[in-house]
Amino acid sequence: MPITTIGFDADDTLWQNEAFFRLTQERFAQLLSDSDPAHLTERLEAAERRNLGHYGFGIKGFMLSMIETAIEVTQGRVAAPVIAEILAAGREMLRHPVHLLPHAREAVTALAADHRVVLITKGDLLDQERKLAQSGLGDLFHGVEIVSDKTPEIYQMAFARHGAGPLQAAMVGNSLKSDVLPALAVGAWGIHVPHDLTWSYERAEPPIGSPRFRAIADLGALPALMDQLRNLP
């Protein structure tokens, strides 16, 4: 069955994202320089994981977790101006310009000519909409799904809504955990495009031996891969 729909992850697949989180984490560490940076990172990551069920993914939840961690590591002694700096750093993230990754525009443009291309991303609704608008890629996509989490059910729904179901779809992204494994789980192709920076939460073991798993170095290789998959016996 030919692949008729291609899903693209957004953050760190089409454009930089984790780099902005890392920069903000560095600023956070400078603000709390009395704490050991490694310990701070560990407490922040623990807060993020603990709060994921309340806040979901995205910058606003990250801001709230940074504030919580600042209070925690200082035993409630952090000064309000430091909290104000954390708020400012978060608002800057929400305004950061969109930096497309290499070949993102060419790959989506080329594939949109003979596939349905769908953006499937998680995070804060407004922030993802802003980045898509700023990316200049918005008009290339036949559909956009901003979801609270990337589960097998989400891929089932998205590929049914925007195509002929997961068996005729491929998902392309930098996260094995969120983009590749749950897409493979519903029978779609899962195409991994690794990114140098990947949030610890998104890491997973590659699905060795899965016939529908592929990995490419960057999006420049995607059109040729899709051609090759089309001509599989």
Next chain:
Amino acid sequence: MPITTIGFDADDTLWQNEAFFRLTQERFAQLLSDSDPAHLTERLEAAERRNLGHYGFGIKGFMLSMIETAIEVTQGRVAAPVIAEILAAGREMLRHPVHLLPHAREAVTALAADHRVVLITKGDLLDQERKLAQSGLGDLFHGVEIVSDKTPEIYQMAFARHGAGPLQAAMVGNSLKSDVLPALAVGAWGIHVPHDLTWSYERAEPPIGSPRFRAIADLGALPALMDQLRNLP
């Protein structure tokens, strides 16, 4: 043309919402009891409006705006444990049980039998999903749209996706600004179900003289109204 699709707003139309914000605002005022409560409310509302373009609608943005206001009204002297209390109050909001409004279940059940019923709501993605799941109404809806803002374009898209377009659709909600006026603007019916508590941001003048505007006291009156509209000459 018969109405084939009915859109329902969620917060303060199907279930209580603003009441939880007011309770949290009271707790916020107690935490900052050195400030005049009226002044505090004014500063908080100003922060919410100022931040809307960054944070969008929802509890996480409200939490961030409360923290910002606490720092502002104390000239940077608020103690970290107060910030921790604000975070705790926000997390409680994100866990609050769903209280359905009178007749919500019966109205949606009755109308789902011979219309496509669609939930159209704004706010944090995960929080809205949680409330819908807890409401027990999830299975009644043919579609769910969680959006970053309620504009005429959003109603155009939602009523096209889930029906025969806005001319054959009605939107039901407590906010004239978000539910009624933008739905009327694209040619749908706009049905206002006022709620005692409505956030100042959501207030607007009723569209007197608009032929597709109706107001009802509560959702108990909705099935009869829809029957009446169906039999219009």
